[in-house]
Amino acid sequence: MIRGLYEAHLPVRDLTRSIAFYEALGLQLDPKVEDNLAFLWIEKDKRWLGLWETEKVEVEYHPSLRHIAFHVSLEDLKKSVAWLEGKGFKPREAFGFEPVEPFVMPHGEYAHAKIHFNDPDGNSLEFICKLENRQKIMTRMYLSEWEQMQEG
Template sequence: MIKGLYEAHLPVSNLERSIDFYEGLGLEVDHIVDKKLAFLWIDRNKSWLGLWETENVQVDYHPSLRHIAFEVSFKDLQNSITWLKEKGYKPRKAFGFAPIEPFVMSYDTYAHAKIHFDDPDGNSLEFISTMENKNKVTGRMYLSEWMKLNEH
């Protein structure tokens, strides 16, 4: 029945600033409602992000609130720190890993490589790529370490 996630929503304090930020990540504005709500395509006709301008942005952070993970190709993830910095965005520490390179959360048959950063209102964002885990390496580590352990 469920085919995927169609939309997610985040609170923002300044809609124009946030639209600029997300357009810089490659999202495309579809429409704006009453100058307080914008819908941007993540993947046209498949998934979008709703940005709601509000005075109540600063809700205490919890991973279940104010967090979006954007799927990216493995190649793009490998270059994500440089790409973010070139656009003026700041990768941040997450799960104890400094943003010196993507890190991996690895399970039995698959692994996720990721990097975290925030939008202008402190909403937690992530670039993530799923990888096959042929050698069944498990745990959390930097991508370069995981790659060495997954060599044949």
């Protein structure tokens, strides 16, 4: 039945500014832009993000609201801090980790490596990839530390 997530939506204050931000992340604008709504393809013809222009952007943040996690490769994640900063975007602290590099959150048999940042309206974004947890590590740590432990 369900084969994946097709779309997600975020509120934005300035649609033109937000379209430029998400295009800089690599999303492709769908030509059917409406007055207060635009869709950008995360993966062409498979997954997209809807941006809704509204004055009600400042809803108090909670992870269940105003949050999108973009799946990336491990190789791209390792370069993500420099990549974001090179585009003028600032990675941010999350779960007590400073944004100097991605960090890892283990979940038993697997783990997630991630880095967090915000869009111009404060919507929470992250780049994330799934990792094997061969060593059954259960402590959160920076990705470079994780990789050293996985080698041992």
